[in-house]
Amino acid sequence: DTAVSQTPKYLVTQMGNDKSIKCEQNLGHDTMYWYKQDSKKFLKIMFSYNNKELIINETVPNRFSPKSPDKAHLNLHINSLELGDSAVYFCASSQHSGRGEETQYFGPGTRLLVL
Amino acid sequence: GEDVEQSLFLSVREGDSSVINCTYTDSSSTYLYWYKQEPGAGLQLLTYIFSNMDMKQDQRLTVLLNKKDKHLSLRIADTQTGDSAIYFCAESGANNLFFGTGTRLTVIP
DSSP, X not given: OOSEEEEOSEEEEOTTOOEEEEEEEOSOOSEEEEEEEOTTOOEXXXXXXXXXXXXXEOSOOTTEEEEEEETTEEEEEEOSOOGGGOEEEEEEEEOOOSSSOOOXXXXXXXXXXXX | OOOEEEOSEEEEETTSOEEEEEXXXXXXXXXXXXXXXXXXXXXXXXXXXXXXXXXEEETTEEEXXXXXXXXEEEEESSOOGGGOEEEEXXXXXXXXXXXXXXXXXXXXX
């Protein structure tokens, strides 16, 4: 059974378009994340939601808007796509315990290419 | 903010041991992790170590933690071609993980 799933796996689109990436986890976790991995493979966090509430919002253009309809889903909507948005986007989830051992489980990634 | 550093590349011959090193800055990190990313795939949790441990062994993997020097290492014994991947170390923050830049391990047959 897939623990953290993302759709689509690949996304090729034109500059200026609006697109969404979906993430779902069936682990019963209460915290979900979006990461961006650039062409040099550096991973950076973008957003974190705990129980549908935003708790981390790093310096990300406001063209990126996360939406969490429930604890099991965290979708990423991107407006007016730019060339620099091309990257691999990873969703992850964890169970927040407050003790620091919240192992994050990652989805397979969505490869976004903006032309 | 937290800073996690790794060397970018490592090449080893098949059958040799690989040692991937990582340094971190946040001494309050409770857990430290090693993730593996194979080509075209997502991140896979390999192992983690609690900050009050010095060593953890899991089959071919040995994690060593020097908390005084804030140094973490991952040793892979009898490295195989299937071990070729990018290895990320990460330290736990309050609500997040902070990742290193990743070390690309190349195994030469």
